[in-house]
Amino acid sequence: AQKVTQAQTEISVVEKEDVTLDCVYETRDTTYYLFWYKQPPSGELVFLIRRNSFDEQNEISGRYSWNFQKSTSSFNFTITASQVVDSAVYFCALSDPNTGGFKTIFGAGTRLFVKA
């Protein structure tokens, strides 16, 4: 069975601190996709990144970076020099291409508070 675990329910940091959001996944498939989404207070989930299981390169996009490690089944997300606008709920998700519809399973989310 597939599962996504985000052990951190809430994280609170002060602006300009770095923060890492953890994501651990379980799957028996060798081919899969991992995602991070941001859900600001407006409620709309915003797509941040997609990674497939064959690409373990870490990625950096501005203040955001992602560390994918198949050996530990983790796909962690780091925000460098956090800002108040980063306050949101962040979801990690896993997609299985072996179901016809690439069914996507979301973790429970991590709520990030960034204080000024």
Added chain:
Amino acid sequence: EAGVAQSPRYKIIEKRQSVAFWCNPISGHATLYWYQQILGQGPKLLIQFQNNGVVDDSQLPKDRFSAERLKGVDSTLKIQPAKLEDSAVYLCASSLDRTPNYGYTFGSGTRLTVV
């Protein structure tokens, strides 16, 4: 490009009443999803459409929930009769196709409160 449109934004109903939600995906997006997000949890897929056909409805409580996507464009999700545990945000999302290559674009959701 216009985003995924959903209406209404909020709905309060009594248990055993019926309710319907509407979604208009991004133009040209063949795949449409309805997700249920209970407070404090991640979204859970209810149903996935590819054009006007159902790809996955394994987690849709079919005794009370129904969904359709006539003409392969906009979609409606209905609950009849509603239960207290149906209180949640109902999110609609669309993607260009059913591969995850492009991620999903989500609407702002409909917050349903059943009292």
